[in-house]
Amino acid sequence: MQELSEASPCLALDAATPELLGDEAIERLRAIAIQHGAAEAGTRIFRAGEPFRAIYGVRIGAIKAVRHDEAGDEQVVAFHLPGEFFGLTGIHSDRYVNTAIALERTAVCALPYQRLFQVANEQPRLRRQLMRLMSGVILTEQDQYAAMAGHTADARLAFLLLDLRERLSRGGPPRERLRLPMTRAELGSSVGLAPETTSRVFQQFRRGELIEASGRNIRFLDIGGLGRLAVPLMHPGHNANRTSAA
Amino acid sequence: MQELSEASPCLALDAATPELLGDEAIERLRAIAIQHGAAEAGTRIFRAGEPFRAIYGVRIGAIKAVRHDEAGDEQVVAFHLPGEFFGLTGIHSDRYVNTAIALERTAVCALPYQRLFQVANEQPRLRRQLMRLMSGVILTEQDQYAAMAGHTADARLAFLLLDLRERLSRGGPPRERLRLPMTRAELGSSVGLAPETTSRVFQQFRRGELIEASGRNIRFLDIGGLGRLAVPLMHPGHNANRTSAA
DNA sequence: CGCTCTTTTGAAGTGATTCAACCCGAGTGG
DNA sequence: CCACTCGGGTTGAATCACTTCAAAAGAGCG
Numbered sequence: 001m002q003e004l005s006e007a008s009p010c011l012a013l014d015a016a017t018p019e020l021l022g023d024e025a026i027e028r029l030r031a032i033a034i035q036h037g038a039a040e041a042g043t044r045i046f047r048a049g050e051p052f053r054a055i056y057g058v059r060i061g062a063i064k065a066v067r068h069d070e071a072g073d074e075q076v077v078a079f080h081l082p083g084e085f086f087g088l089t090g091i092h093s094d095r096y097v098n099t100a101i102a103l104e105r106t107a108v109c110a111l112p113y114q115r116l117f118q119v120a121n122e123q124p125r126l127r128r129q130l131m132r133l134m135s136g137v138i139l140t141e142q143d144q145y146a147a148m149a150g151h152t153a154d155a156r157l158a159f160l161l162l163d164l165r166e167r168l169s170r171g172g173p174p175r176e177r178l179r180l181p182m183t184r185a186e187l188g189s190s191v192g193l194a195p196e197t198t199s200r201v202f203q204q205f206r207r208g209e210l211i212e213a214s215g216r217n218i219r220f221l222d223i224g225g226l227g228r229l230a231v232p233l234m235h236p237g238h239n240a241n242r243t244s245a246a
Numbered sequence: 247m248q249e250l251s252e253a254s255p256c257l258a259l260d261a262a263t264p265e266l267l268g269d270e271a272i273e274r275l276r277a278i279a280i281q282h283g284a285a286e287a288g289t290r291i292f293r294a295g296e297p298f299r300a301i302y303g304v305r306i307g308a309i310k311a312v313r314h315d316e317a318g319d320e321q322v323v324a325f326h327l328p329g330e331f332f333g334l335t336g337i338h339s340d341r342y343v344n345t346a347i348a349l350e351r352t353a354v355c356a357l358p359y360q361r362l363f364q365v366a367n368e369q370p371r372l373r374r375q376l377m378r379l380m381s382g383v384i385l386t387e388q389d390q391y392a393a394m395a396g397h398t399a400d401a402r403l404a405f406l407l408l409d410l411r412e413r414l415s416r417g418g419p420p421r422e423r424l425r426l427p428m429t430r431a432e433l434g435s436s437v438g439l440a441p442e443t444t445s446r447v448f449q450q451f452r453r454g455e456l457i458e459a460s461g462r463n464i465r466f467l468d469i470g471g472l473g474r475l476a477v478p479l480m481h482p483g484h485n486a487n488r489t490s491a492a
Numbered sequence: 493c494g495c496t497c498t499t500t501t502g503a504a505g506t507g508a509t510t511c512a513a514c515c516c517g518a519g520t521g522g
Numbered sequence: 523c524c525a526c527t528c529g530g531g532t533t534g535a536a537t538c539a540c541t542t543c544a545a546a547a548g549a550g551c552g
Contacts, residue, residue, distance in 0.1 A: 067392055070477070075395060077388055089388065092381035097388070117377075121370055128363070134380040135338035141387035142323055142335065142343070146313055148394055149321060149438030150541095153508070184531065192395030194509055199532055215517085215531080231316070396509095399540070430499065440541055445500055461499080461549070 025123040032115040035059075038107050045100040045108060052090030054110040058082050061106025062181035064190075065098040076190040078144075079103075079182065081167045088137055103181040147230070148192050156191040157201045158229035161211070165220060174223075180216040271369040278361040281305075284353050291346040291354060298336030300356040304328050307352025308427035310436075311344040322436040324390075325349075325428065327413045334383060349427040393476070394438055402437040403447045405476035407457070411466060420469075426462040 021029075034054075038061075039045070045056060045063065056063075063080040077098055080086040090096045091113070120127045147159045169175045180187070188198035205211045210226050212219040220226070280300075284307075285291065291302060291309065302309075309326040323344055326332040336342045337359070366373045393405045415421045426433070434444035451457045456472050458465040466472070 075392055077392060089381055089385045092378050092385050097385060117374070120373070124367055127366075127373060130377070131363075131380070132338050134377070134384065135334055135336070137384050138380065138387060139335045139338050139343060141384060141391060145387060145391050145394070146321055146323060148391070150435070150440075183529090189396070194396075195530090196510080196532080197508055199530095200508090203532080429497090441499080442501085442542080443540060445498095446540095449500080 021123070021125050021129060025119070025126045028119045028123065029111070029116075029126070032112060032119065033057075034110040034112065036108050036110065038105050039102045041102055041104045041106075043102045043106070045102065046087065046096045048095075048097055048099045050096050052087070052094050052096055052113065054087065054112045055085055055090075055116065056087045056100070056108045056110055057085050059107040059109055061108075062103040063100050063106060063108070064103055064182065064186060065100055067098055074189070076186050078141075079164070079190065081164075081170070081181075083170050084167070085133065085137075088134060103186070144191075153193050153197050153201050154204065154229050156193065157187070157198065157205075158210075158226040160187065160191050161218070161220075162223070162226055162230055177217065177219045180218060182216075268369070268371060271365070271372045274365045274369065275357070275362075275372075278358060278365065279303075280356040280358065282354050282356065284351050285348045287348055287350045287352075289348045289352070291348065292333065292342045293345045294341075294343055296342050298333070298340050298342055298359065300333065300358045301331055301336075301362065302333045302346070302354045302356055303331050305353040305355055307354075308349040309346050309352060309354070310349055310428065310432060311346050313344055320435070322432050324387075325410070325436065327410075327416070327427075329416045330413070331379065331383075334380060349432070390437075399439050399443050399447050400450065400475050402439065403433070403444065403451075404456075404472040406433065406437055407464070407466075408469070408472055408476055423463065423465045426464060428462075 048067065058080050060082055062082075063086060064076050065078045065080065065086060066074040066076050068074050078086070080100070086100060087096060089098065120130060143163075147156055151159075164180065165174055165178065168178050182190075183195075184198045184202070185195035188195050193201075202211075202213055205226075206213060208222075208225065210220075210222045210229075212221060294313065304326050306328055308328075309332060310322050311324045311326065311332060312320040312322050314320050324332075326346070332346060333342060335344065366376060389409075393402055397405075410426065411420055411424065414424050428436075429441075430444045430448070431441035434441050439447075448457075448459055451472075452459060454468075454471065456466075456468045456475075458467060
């Protein structure tokens with residue numbers, strides 16, 4: 001389905017890298033990046049509590065970042081899609097705080113953090129990009145947070161679907177059809193809804209002719225309509241340079 | 247009530263600064279920091295959409311970061327307490343995305359971002375601390391996010407109260423009594439609850455002998471009990487070096 | 493001392509969860 | 523090739539939690 005060879009987005013630190021970082025920085029990054037082979041669905045990239053060693057980038061596929069309560073049920077904290085980075089919270093704690101699990105056949109690359117910062121010490125522009133990257137993650141988190149707080153299930157899922165549409169179309173223009181890498185349960189969990197509720201809202205969207213959906217295949221019929229549902233929580237400058245955290 | 251002169255926490259980039267940064271970095275930071283005088287409750291430090299110029303630190307008082315939907319009602323995104331930094335999302339967007347409002351008489355200091363990064367360019371340890379700071383913000387956001395998703399009003403507020411207790415006792419041991427700088431409505435809004443619900447949960451906590459509360463004055467009677475309510479979403483390493491974002 | 497904003501309380505309404513059953517499609521083995 | 527199984531998805535009915543609306547009591551501030 002998806003090619004395992006591809007212009008490595010692992011080096012696309014945030015948006016337009018080559019111009020922003022300069023050729024030398026790119027070369028240095030390429031040298032330290034460790035390309036991992038394809039991981040099957042369900043593979044854990046790292047577990048909560050493990051010592052922090054590297055920041056990861058998604059090349060192809062998709063990752064979910066989850067936390068477990070002691071009952072053992074998992075709560076999805078974020079999704080990480082191609083071109084995005086995860087594992088950033090480890091910088092602060094020296095340990096990963098989430099567990100990262102592949103949702104489908106997925107390839108990631110690792111940027112070992114010691115070496116990454118060595119390079120950053122010599123490359124001011126890379127430093128700037130790293131800061132922007134982290135700031136962007138904070139922004140994304142806050143958007144998600146605001147999207148959840150005190151809004152209905154429709155609004156949350158409309159927001160999530162539009163968000164995923166944008167991120168899954170990364171690079172190109174937003175796509176009308178796409179295949180979601182996650183289950184209804186995971187979709188719901190990420191915005192604090194039960195799987196049944198998620199399913200019901202999907203039905204409602206179908207009846208309202210907002211989307212077509214069979215299984216994980218989605219077709220967007222009425223972006224404006226979804227936007228109107230999600231609108232209470234949108235804000236300007238909500239677009240480009242999206243990245244996720246772990 | 248609170249002294250306006252005090253060892254400036256504006257320079258306390260994250261936890262134990264002097265050892266971590268070195269005297270020179272501290273001196274440089276002190277030189278660029280702009281100490282603002284006391285701002286009355288209700289003062290806006292910056293507004294969403296304004297161009298990003300500086301990162302702010304709270305010296306005394308408290309700040310709320312809010313977003314407005316087009317209906318005009320505000321949603322609290324975060325609180326910023328003494329020793330914490332805010333305005334970090336501006337790095338990514340070149341504009342502030344939230345509005346920062348003083349909750350009480352509050353003094354902040356500004357670290358103009360151009361100069362801050364000039365200093366960071368020459369001080370590797372400062373860079374490291376900045377990264378850690380931002381990583382910590384991401385972590386905090388995720389904690390809040392996880393705290394909200396699919397949990398009851400009791401759990402959310404128990405979590406919030408314990409969090410505030412820890413942050414308001416910054417430096418010293420956790421205090422048993424404290425004065426909350428925000429209203430019930432603001433407390434509730436920050437975790438996605440209506441003010442009435444917040445009030446009712448407070449009553450419930452009182453009846454359960456978990457806290458005493460009259461107005462904004464809180465006394466913690468049973469930390470363990472609160473912890474048990476909030477527990478589904480706690481995780482280890484959740485403590486030190488807290489910071490907030492805007 | 494009176495005004496206003498905050499907090500509290502009640503009662504009714506609504507939206508999401510829960511529990512349970514059923515369906516569907518993919519994969520497996522007879 | 524078909525029956526079986528298993529996980530994910532859908533649907534219904536009952537319950538529960540939070541919100542909403544309304545009203546009154548407090549608290550803080552001029």
